[in-house]
Amino acid sequence: MIEIQRARIDVEEVVNSVRRDDAGAIVVFLGSVRLDPEVQALDYEVYKPMALRTLTELVERTKEKFGVLEMSIAHRVGRVPVGGDSVVIACAAAHRSEAFAACAWVMDEVKRIVPIWKTEAGPRKPRTRRH
Amino acid sequence: MQVQVRLFATYREIVGAGQFAWTLRDGTTVGQLVDAVLAKYPRLVGHGKSMLLAVNHEVVRPDVVLREGDEVALLPPVSGGDR
Numbered sequence: 001m002i003e004i005q006r007a008r009i010d011v012e013e014v015v016n017s018v019r020r021d022d023a024g025a026i027v028v029f030l031g032s033v034r035l036d037p038e039v040q041a042l043d044y045e046v047y048k049p050m051a052l053r054t055l056t057e058l059v060e061r062t063k064e065k066f067g068v069l070e071m072s073i074a075h076r077v078g079r080v081p082v083g084g085d086s087v088v089i090a091c092a093a094a095h096r097s098e099a100f101a102a103c104a105w106v107m108d109e110v111k112r113i114v115p116i117w118k119t120e121a122g123p124r125k126p127r128t129r130r131h
Numbered sequence: 132m133q134v135q136v137r138l139f140a141t142y143r144e145i146v147g148a149g150q151f152a153w154t155l156r157d158g159t160t161v162g163q164l165v166d167a168v169l170a171k172y173p174r175l176v177g178h179g180k181s182m183l184l185a186v187n188h189e190v191v192r193p194d195v196v197l198r199e200g201d202e203v204a205l206l207p208p209v210s211g212g213d214r
Contacts, residue, residue, distance in 0.1 A: 045140055047204060050188040115185075115206055117140035 002055045003074040004048055009088045018070035018092040025096035027103040031087035033080050038122040044077045044086060047115040051075070054114045058106060066102035068093040073106070075116060086118075132157055132199040136168065140207045142182075145174045155197065161186060162193025164203060181208050 001017045003009075015028055033042050059071045070092040080086045089107060093099035110116075136153050143149045155164060161184050169176050183206040184191055197203065 045143075047137065047139055047185075047188075047206065050185055050204065053188050111209065113209060115139065115204075115209060117207060117209065119140070 001072040001074070002052060002059065003072075004046055004051055004055075004077055005074065006076065006078045009074045009076060009085050011085065011088055014072050014074050014088045014090045017072045018090045020069050020092055022094060023069050023092035024094050025099040026090060026092045027096065027099040028091075029087075029089040029103050029107055030085045031107070032085050033082050035082050036120075039082065039120045041079050041081045041084075041121040042086065043079050043119045043121050044075075045117045045119070046075075046077045048077075050115050055110070058109055058114070062091075062102050062106045062109075066093070066098045066105070068098055068102045071102065071106065073110065075110075075114075077116070079121060132197075134164070134197055134199075134201045134203050136164070137202060137204040139204070142175060142178065142205050142207055145178075146172050153203075159197050160193060161191055161195045161197060161203060164197060165193065165205065168205070175205075178207065182206065183208070 011030065015026060018026060055073050059073065062068065062071055068091050072090045074088045076086045089103055091099045091103040093102065133152050133154050135150060137150050138146050153164065165184065169179055184193060185204040185206060186195060186201050
């Protein structure tokens with residue numbers, strides 16, 4: 001599953017979407033908004049059709065590159081408060097080594113090429129924050 | 132012919148709009164369109180080098196020739212950031 005959504009991400013739903021009987025490992029990554037002085041939340045902006053297309057291609061490329069069985073990515077847009085999950089990735093593979101490797105690699109790629117931008121929301125003037 | 136121009140994040144804030152129509156001559160390339168947009172909105176000029184360009188949701192090089200109805204997106208860097 002590939003989802004870009006305003007609502008809170010249901011982590012269990014993302015995990016269940018990759019379950020398979022031939023998968024011996026499921027690795028889950030949660031990217032959360034961390035506490036930072038002056039930051040109360042992050043505002044995520046997306047170019048949705050391109051982001052969906054890029055994520056879909058990325059998942060296919062990751063499955064091929066690492067031989068993983070299933071991969072799902074859910075990303076939030078709009079305002080996400082401190083402590084909230086902005087991205088959830090679940091990756092199922094026969095063994096844990098490729099699941100860990102694929103999950104780490106795809107997260108780096110999500111930050112590098114998927115058209116999603118974030119701005120800090122806090123009492124001070126907003127500024128763009130790196131992931 | 133006419134194309135739609137989309138702007139995001141910093142660029143959208145600078146221009147004050149996320150989308151507008153742009154009329155241009157047949158045979159215009161993406162790079163030529165960007166030059167025209169930068170001439171109209173000079174505050175974007177400093178961002179020109181790091182700008183990514185997409186046509187119909189696909190990253191393209193500036194020499195791609197535009198067609199009627201294309202959606203051209205000017206994308207700020209998505210930023211690699213900390214691991």
